[in-house]
Amino acid sequence: MAFNLVFVVPLIAMAGQALANFSAAHGLVLVPASAWDRMHPAAVIFAAVFIGDFTAYWRHRLEHTRLLWPAHAVHHSDTQMTWTAIERFHPINRCSTFFIDASVLILMGLPPFAVVANYLVRHYYGSFIHADLPWTYGPLGRIFVSPAMHRWHHSADERAFDKNFATVFSVFDRAFGTHYVPGPHEGRLGVHDPIAPTLTSQLTYALTPRAYRRTPPEINREGSETEASRAVPAE
Numbered sequence: 171m172a173f174n175l176v177f178v179v180p181l182i183a184m185a186g187q188a189l190a191n192f193s194a195a196h197g198l199v200l201v202p203a204s205a206w207d208r209m210h211p212a213a214v215i216f217a218a219v220f221i222g223d224f225t226a227y228w229r230h231r232l233e234h235t236r237l238l239w240p241a242h243a244v245h246h247s248d249t250q251m252t253w254t255a256i257e258r259f260h261p262i263n264r265c266s267t268f269f270i271d272a273s274v275l276i277l278m279g280l281p282p283f284a285v286v287a288n289y290l291v292r293h294y295y296g297s298f299i300h301a302d303l304p305w306t307y308g309p310l311g312r313i314f315v316s317p318a319m320h321r322w323h324h325s326a327d328e329r330a331f332d333k334n335f336a337t338v339f340s341v342f343d344r345a346f347g348t349h350y351v352p353g354p355h356e357g358r359l360g361v362h363d364p365i366a367p368t369l370t371s372q373l374t375y376a377l378t379p380r381a382y383r384r385t386p387p388e389i390n391r392e393g394s395e396t397e398a399s400r401a402v403p404a405e
């Protein structure tokens with residue numbers, strides 16, 4: 171978190187302004203600002219969070235492919251679920267998240283207050299679903315992502331690989347066939363990529379060519395077959 175705050179957030183803030191300027195200069199907006207002005211601010215905020223979560227769902231699926239997995243694996247390397255897991259992201263992952271999510275929000279022409287609200291809601295709700303809670307929400311889990319649902323996303327159980335990509339609305343996973351919540355998760359968490367829990371290992375893993383030679387399912391299946399092959403020990 172500290173590394174990202176000091177070295178990545180200032181770059182992202184500048185890049186955000188540059189993206190907005192570029193969009194304004196070239197007229198790259200699909201929905202005119204006047205369309206949002208006619209709506210109630212609460213409806214605009216809801217639309218921003220819904221569009222933001224839809225975008226994040228597909229961006230997250232992209233992060234589980236060969237090209238972006240080595241950076242995203244750092245987030246999954248956490249072997250315990252706590253609200254601080256939301257801060258464990260590789261700078262490459264932070265940047266890909268920012269460029270994809272911000273580009274869509276800017277294209278949609280959403281007003282600044284709705285973009286900020288989307289960021290705050292999705293960030294703090296994202297922190298909440300990483301909390302060490304067994305809650306599935308019961309029937310409400312058909313609409314919203316619960317802490318149990320996201321815990322399954324971090325599971326070392328092969329049945330849960332590439333499932334539960336959304337942050338706020340579980341409807342996206344249900345609509346696209348990636349929803350998997352058989353109940354509260356009680357098994358092992360983490361990845362089988364060789365990432366040690368040190369700053370150096372977490373920063374350099376995504377910079378090594380060997381990290382890109384295997385697809386995530388190959389890494390995961392290989393690791394799930396034998397306890398001895400586990401690179402990240404549970405604490």
Ligand SMILES: [Zn+2]
Pocket residue numbers: 230233234242246323
């Ligand atoms: Zn993931």
Ligand SMILES: [Zn+2]
Pocket residue numbers: 245255300320323324
């Ligand atoms: Zn997570």
